[in-house]
Amino acid sequence: MDPIAVIATKRDGGELSTTQIREIVAAYTAGDVAPEQMSSLLMAIVLNGMGRREIADWTAAMIDTGVRLDLDGLTTVDKHSTGGVGDKITLPLTPLVASYGLAVPQLSGRGLGHTGGTLDKLESIPGWRADLTIDEMTAQLRDVGAVICAATSDLAPADRKLYALRDVTGTVPAVPLLASSIMSKKIAEGTAALVLDVKVGSGAFLPAVDDARVLAATMVELGTDAGVDTRALLTDMSTPLGRSAGNAVEVAEAVEVLSGGGPSDVVELTLALAREMLDAGGLGDVDPVENVRNGRAMDVWRTMIAAQGGDPDAALPTPRHVHEVRAERDGVLVSLDALAVGHAAWRLGAGRSRPGESVSSAAGVRWHAGLGERVRAGQTLFTLHADDASRFDAALDSLAEAAVIGDVEPTRRPLVLDRILAAGL
Known part of the structure; x- marks a missing residue:
């Protein structure tokens, strides 16, 4: 296998063969292709794209560098979000869907930059651990029905190595690479059904609706071709x-939702995704609201947290320092920029600049008004949480233009923008 020939093919706009793709992905994972060579190929893919067959081959090649989990005997359904700000949906959604008897193998990740990581949030619960063996994960799925944990190192290892390279070479936001990265892990984990939450807007990897729709359709095709019942929602x-955006603050908000309260948009999206997952699992005639009201979803949450060493009754971490930002005028909250809020939470210590950095469980941002709500001069708009007070200035810079207060209530776009299904459904 000649890596230069593979690079040249894609550089010149050509199609990579199945053999070329399988060999170069395997060779890079094994350390036989230099990072600078793979960087060149990744940039050529960003610039010239990939066809459906190439993306499917790239995904399969990444899967084949590791193991596939065997979850036979369980009715499994999973969910994946492409990442956003304040996106704590996995936390209430997983136990809610599992409370209806489905098995939810939620292999999650850590945050990087302005998007939060599910594992970072849950690690704010005293004692909770993310790293489970395959045997521990499958046993918990059988006993509890729900698990949220880190992917094991032998699950699509090529993706872990490729993502680290993409992160430092400006090649993350490309549909072929995003789609194959997400779907390689989801197909390898062995789930029978998958619901994708593809984010659109300033706080998403792909801010444009058309780009997000292409990503969603590509992932639905990849899943369907691999025998996984896959559908997607485009969400704002x-x-x-x-x-809230951060770690402990988002866990607290998720528990509010499971208790029957919580912000209306978090409740709406949790229920919308739950309905899709239940339908994919053959339970389209049930209403997920019921198991929130009767406490069954909360029971699964508590059991799931305890099974991974966490104390569901323990107090969550609180910040050493708090800073309030107040409204300068009366009016209506016209807009609140997701990217700006995400950057503020990151700068407060809730996120990381590079893989492996530690994060603060107590750091984050809370906002006290939603779109279209009236605010008064002097009212608290944001509360900033940090363990290090020196972080406030950078966070305040991020929030300087985040909230716009006007005189006319804004036109709101729906939270769920579109639904993408496999062809023929």
């Missing part, structure tokens, strides 16, 4: 979800 991420 121009405004952050809920009323």
